[in-house]
Amino acid sequence: MKKRKHVISLKDLSPQETLDIINRGIEYSEGNVVQGEQLKGKVIGIYFKKTSTRTRTAFTTAALRLGAQVIAYGPNDLQVNTGETMDDTLAVLSRMLDGLVLRTAESPAILRAFANQERMSIVNAMTEDEHPTQALADLTTIKQHFGKLSGLEIVYLGEGNNTTTALALGIAKFPNMKISFFTPQNYNIDPMLLNYAKEEAAKRNTVIEEFHDLSNLPKRADIVYTTRWQTTGTTKPDANWRELFEPFTVTQELMHQFPNAIFMHDLPAHRGDEVEASVIDGVKSIVFDQAENKAHSAKAVLEWCMR
Known part of the structure; x- marks a missing residue:
């Protein structure tokens, strides 16, 4: 067998x-x-x-x-x-x-x-x-859309969750990419898995970074990505967690900082929380191609x- x-x-x-x-x-x-x-x-x-x-x-x-x-x-x-x-x-x-x-x-x-x-x-x-299968579908969508992976830069805003972990581990396998994760304080990516991804990425000239301050936003991005704030099967320990998350909403104003970027979301989406409706339903959004993939x-x- x-x-x-x-x-x-x-x-x-x-x-x-x-x-x-x-x-x-x-x-x-x-x-x-x-x-x-x-x-x-x-x-x-x-x-x-x-x-x-x-x-x-x-x-x-x-x-x-x-x-x-x-x-x-x-x-x-x-x-x-x-x-x-x-x-x-x-x-x-x-x-x-x-x-x-x-x-x-x-x-x-x-x-x-x-x-x-x-x-x-x-x-x-x-x-x-x-x-892992979410990241595989995401990378499939990205490569199909751009015709490549190398050279692409991604900005992620939101919680450090199982999707972000998978994205980090997946992107770490490919050369000359960059992903910047922006997560609220105390809602970061698992440090052990993130460090592993960073070490793997460094072997391929790929950069994986995590920040908690939006003043560190890069000057360019090809993709802006977010996930819903209430990940399946999880709860938030802080009663005021929404206040911590609000600055990480993907708004039209933020998208204007990256005029050539597309928008991705693993769905389900909560319009008005992690993303404005005008972004996810706008012309830059490929979330339903992403879902189909x-x-x-x-x-x-x-x-x-x-x-």
């Missing part, structure tokens, strides 16, 4: 593997692939313990369009809720499924336990620390894992 591959963290993928998935996602997005045979005969489990619109739909439709069959599990569907051990659950699922796409608010360590077998591919559809990137991820 051929050993399965997994996408648990972008730390696990080589730069070439990451680029292969991105390029394949672009091929799917541009309609250059005949679909239907890639995963024919495979059965994919979709297990989401937390809410999802785009990621769950993306992986479900991706599996179906590539010829697989799908079993969907909700947060209360498996016997782990009645006391069965995760090891026993895993032993059963790995003998019946070819792949399992999993969203949980827990540590990625549980996914690594899931991946400690050779029968079933595991795809991280978001954990507490990282959202989650499905095309999901095809590339599933194909890479299981072929």
